[in-house]
Amino acid sequence: MAWCETSMPKRWLLGVVLLLMASCVVPGRSNHEQAGALGLGRPATADDIRAWNIDANPSGEGLPVGQGTAAGGAAVYASKCARCHGPTGVEGPMDRLVGGRDTLASTSPVKTVGSYWPYATTLYDYIYRAMPFDAPQSLTVDEVYAVTAWLLHENGITEADTVIDARTLPQIPMPNRHGFVPDPRPDVPGP
Amino acid sequence: MDTDRAEESGRHDGSTSAPLVDRRRFLAGSAALIAQGSATLVFGAAPADVTEGDPMRTPGSPARRYGDRSPFEAPVRLSGGSHSLTPLEHLHGIVTPSSLHFERHHNGVPAIDPLRHRLLIHGLVDRPLIFTIHELQRFPSVSRHAFIECAGNSRSGWQGAQDLTLQELHGLTSTSEWTGVKLSTLLEATGVRPEAAWMLAEGSDAAGLTRSVPLTGDVLSEAVVCYGQNGEALRPEQGYPLRLLLPGLEGNINVKWLRRLKLGTAPFMTRWETSKYTDLMPDGSAYQFSLVMEAKSVITNPCGRQQIHPGFHEIRGLAWSGRGRVRKVEVSLDAGGTWQEAQLQEPVISKCHTRFRFPWRWNGQEVILQSRCVDDTGYRQPSREALVKVRGVHSNYHYNGIQSWKIDRDGLVRNVDA
Numbered sequence: 001m002a003w004c005e006t007s008m009p010k011r012w013l014l015g016v017v018l019l020l021m022a023s024c025v026v027p028g029r030s031n032h033e034q035a036g037a038l039g040l041g042r043p044a045t046a047d048d049i050r051a052w053n054i055d056a057n058p059s060g061e062g063l064p065v066g067q068g069t070a071a072g073g074a075a076v077y078a079s080k081c082a083r084c085h086g087p088t089g090v091e092g093p094m095d096r097l098v099g100g101r102d103t104l105a106s107t108s109p110v111k112t113v114g115s116y117w118p119y120a121t122t123l124y125d126y127i128y129r130a131m132p133f134d135a136p137q138s139l140t141v142d143e144v145y146a147v148t149a150w151l152l153h154e155n156g157i158t159e160a161d162t163v164i165d166a167r168t169l170p171q172i173p174m175p176n177r178h179g180f181v182p183d184p185r186p187d188v189p190g191p
Numbered sequence: 192m193d194t195d196r197a198e199e200s201g202r203h204d205g206s207t208s209a210p211l212v213d214r215r216r217f218l219a220g221s222a223a224l225i226a227q228g229s230a231t232l233v234f235g236a237a238p239a240d241v242t243e244g245d246p247m248r249t250p251g252s253p254a255r256r257y258g259d260r261s262p263f264e265a266p267v268r269l270s271g272g273s274h275s276l277t278p279l280e281h282l283h284g285i286v287t288p289s290s291l292h293f294e295r296h297h298n299g300v301p302a303i304d305p306l307r308h309r310l311l312i313h314g315l316v317d318r319p320l321i322f323t324i325h326e327l328q329r330f331p332s333v334s335r336h337a338f339i340e341c342a343g344n345s346r347s348g349w350q351g352a353q354d355l356t357l358q359e360l361h362g363l364t365s366t367s368e369w370t371g372v373k374l375s376t377l378l379e380a381t382g383v384r385p386e387a388a389w390m391l392a393e394g395s396d397a398a399g400l401t402r403s404v405p406l407t408g409d410v411l412s413e414a415v416v417c418y419g420q421n422g423e424a425l426r427p428e429q430g431y432p433l434r435l436l437l438p439g440l441e442g443n444i445n446v447k448w449l450r451r452l453k454l455g456t457a458p459f460m461t462r463w464e465t466s467k468y469t470d471l472m473p474d475g476s477a478y479q480f481s482l483v484m485e486a487k488s489v490i491t492n493p494c495g496r497q498q499i500h501p502g503f504h505e506i507r508g509l510a511w512s513g514r515g516r517v518r519k520v521e522v523s524l525d526a527g528g529t530w531q532e533a534q535l536q537e538p539v540i541s542k543c544h545t546r547f548r549f550p551w552r553w554n555g556q557e558v559i560l561q562s563r564c565v566d567d568t569g570y571r572q573p574s575r576e577a578l579v580k581v582r583g584v585h586s587n588y589h590y591n592g593i594q595s596w597k598i599d600r601d602g603l604v605r606n607v608d609a
């Protein structure tokens with residue numbers, strides 16, 4: 001191609017022109033190509049995705065850098081959670097979080113983090129995005145890990161000094177981990 | 192209180208209030224005639240009485256920019272703060288007026304500026320994309336009628352019959368015409384990868400509500416990312432400016448205020464599909480991802496806490512199935528001893544409320560009315576007894592047992608187990 005044979009300064013100039021085109025003109029075309037045949041929507045950048053990608057799942061994917069222990073979590077719980085869930089996570093008035101082990105098959109089942117929740121990662125995901133109820137997303141990453149550690153410890157699942165972080169949380173063996181079955185319905189005979 | 196409620200629930204109470212007014216006026220007029228002994232006074236006064244409230248004698252109000260219902264119409268949702276119930280006993284046909292569509296939210300209804308709202312689709316896609324509402328509205332659109340029913344609707348049935356109204360018992364279901372862009376269209380635009388089997392849907396409310404949606408054939412062919420409801424924009428309490436519609440699946444997974452769809456290989460195990468919306472069985476295990484709302488029917492006229500009078504009544508009701516069309520509804524006038532087929536109002540739409548009717552004359556004797564339905568998969572709505580036998584009384588969600596209304600000799604209608 002002709003431009004390959006031009007002298008250095010000219011090639012440099014061409015480079016600048018191409019760079020300008022890339023920054024001004026090409027994005028429009030690139031939008032069109034990237035958004036599929038209809039050309040609607042704009043490509044999401046890594047920064048766009050990072051800002052919104054707040055979920056954490058059982059594999060540990062999405063858990064951020066940070067850590068906490070039950071000792072640190074006690075203070076967070078007392079100041080941010082106890083008002084709704086009770087001083088020890090049992091009293092309410094909102095969802096009971098602690099206790100209820102081995103009650104699920106009884107006539108008075110008590111569903112708590114310790115007795116019912118199958119994955120510990122759900123604690124991080126939910127507390128980070130939705131708690132405290134009156135100020136969601138106001139806790140720091142370390143505060144969420146700490147209060148998660150406190151809840152796990154109060155439920156007798158971890159030790160007081162267990163460090164909860166992105167590596168340890170997915171490995172916590174939840175008591176009701178295997179308590180769920182895929183939807184078997186229709187399961188009830190009709191008349 | 193009971194009397195008030197019976198009167199409030201009242202268009203089916205055999206109301207005699209209108210004729211009474213006429214009779215009172217007539218009597219008053221007669222008394223005046225006798226007292227005054229003057230025909231002129233009667234003729235002079237009569238026009239004033241006759242024209243009072245006569246819409247033919249007074250020019251009506253001018254056209255309005257945005258309409259309201261008649262001030263004589265009073266049905267409202269019953270609100271409990273984080274939810275409100277549709278007054279099914281006061282609705283005609285199958286569409287729920289947007290203002291009466293039930294609500295359930297988990298940290299209030301957000302106020303969202305549609306110009307600032309975005310939908311991000313990412314994860315296992317070739318081209319992560321961000322859409323404005325305007326861009327989503329430019330995509331090829333679809334409209335369809337569908338019911339949305341909260342998984343907790345009718346939940347008191349697990350504990351046994353309580354003496355409540357239809358609205359209080361079953362008011363967490365509503366039907367709208369929904370408009371938007373098919374989910375599959377958006378997934379195609381982003382180049383969803385073949386290994387993607389689940390999709391996290393996230394709302395931009397203060398609950399940041401998230402659910403994992405299995406990318407089944409039904410979901411891929413029927414799911415709609417909606418911006419329209421009953422001909423106008425979604426109502427704020429229904430997810431304005433954007434919600435996911437998954438016809439036939441429990442209300443909670445029809446994520447409102449939708450801001451993000453993330454494709455993955457496995458469910459994300461959010462709080463709403465582990466701690467909640469799972470069905471605890473008597474042996475301590477729990478059904479998970481029990482998403483379909485199974486077939487249910489209820490008689491909406493007559494119904495709980497109404498007062499009826501002997502004579503003709505059209506038994507009316509609603510039936511629906513999250514698996515498809517309602518094939519048949521039957522009505523029993525003898526507590527399930529015998530059944531007769533009800534008439535279905537066309538069109539019968541898949542995964543949509545279906546209206547049924549059955550003409551009936553009440554002879555004033557004690558009676559128990561029931562309805563049951565069959566959908567086009569052959570699934571038959573079960574009795575409460577059959578449900579409880581399999582699932583116990585602690586599963587909390589997805590109750591669809593046959594509803595029984597007992598009418599006592601005094602005409603009062605009550606919810607009973609029969």
